[in-house]
Amino acid sequence: MSSLPLTIRPATDDDVPALTDLYNHYILNSPATFHLEPLTVEQRREWASHYADHGRYRLLVAEREGALLGYATSSPFHERLAYQTSIECSVYIHQDAVGQGVGSRLYTALFDILAREPIHRAYAGITMPNDASVGLHRRFGFRDAGLYTEVGYKFGRYWDVAWLQKDMPN
Numbered sequence: 001m002s003s004l005p006l007t008i009r010p011a012t013d014d015d016v017p018a019l020t021d022l023y024n025h026y027i028l029n030s031p032a033t034f035h036l037e038p039l040t041v042e043q044r045r046e047w048a049s050h051y052a053d054h055g056r057y058r059l060l061v062a063e064r065e066g067a068l069l070g071y072a073t074s075s076p077f078h079e080r081l082a083y084q085t086s087i088e089c090s091v092y093i094h095q096d097a098v099g100q101g102v103g104s105r106l107y108t109a110l111f112d113i114l115a116r117e118p119i120h121r122a123y124a125g126i127t128m129p130n131d132a133s134v135g136l137h138r139r140f141g142f143r144d145a146g147l148y149t150e151v152g153y154k155f156g157r158y159w160d161v162a163w164l165q166k167d168m169p170n
Contacts, residue, residue: 004064005101008109010070011048011059015113019061020044021093022094034152050075054085060110062102069097072106072165074114077123085120085170091136103136111140115169122166127152127159134162136138142166148165 001138011019019043023036039047046067057076062069070093077086089110114122124142126133150158 006061006069006105007063008105009063010053011051013045013048013059014063015068015071016045016048017041019048019071022068022071022092025095027091029095030110031152031154032130032133033125034154036154055115056084056108056119058113060106061115062106063098065090067094069094069100070106071111072101072103074110074119074122077121080151085118086123087119087121088123088125089166090124098132104139109138118170119168120170122142122168123163124164124166127166129160136163137164137166140166 009149010155020039020041020043021065023033023035024045026032027035027038048059051057051073056074058074059071060073061071072091073090074087074089077083089107092108093102111122121141123145124133124137126137128147143166145163147159148163151161152159
């Protein structure tokens with residue numbers, strides 16, 4: 001783990017190219033996302049525009065010496081209004097920063113912020129197997145909610161997605 005300081009902050013428009021590169025790595029090399037084709041910066045700019053520096057839906061980035069090392073989001077769980085007190089969380093870490101505690105720092109900051117918001121449950125969908133992601137989520141109080149079997153097809157095979165849930169203070 002680097003001894004250099006890590007900064008966690010809300011994402012800005014200037015972060016979008018690095019966010020795009022980070023996410024495209026997972027599209028091309030991992031079943032963690034079920035996108036199949038790399039996204040453009042403009043597509044990710046539209047995605048990033050849905051987040052704010054207030055409210056339930058946040059996009060936080062981790063950076064060290066100007067290099068983006070990861071991001072965490074809280075997004076709508078479902079578009080229907082009755083779901084508004086539920087969110088879906090995700091975290092993606094730059095491949096060179098995996099195992100350095102960046103995900104934990106991002107989630108600590110995200111859940112500290114979200115504790116003041118009217119959120120009842122947080123959910124996370126994790127493509128299985130993924131012991132590191134399951135372990136991270138369990139450390140933050142997530143528990144099993146269900147398993148969708150063979151729900152996604154990527155890299156010539158079917159993948160299961162485990163759903164975990166976390167009780168929120170509100």
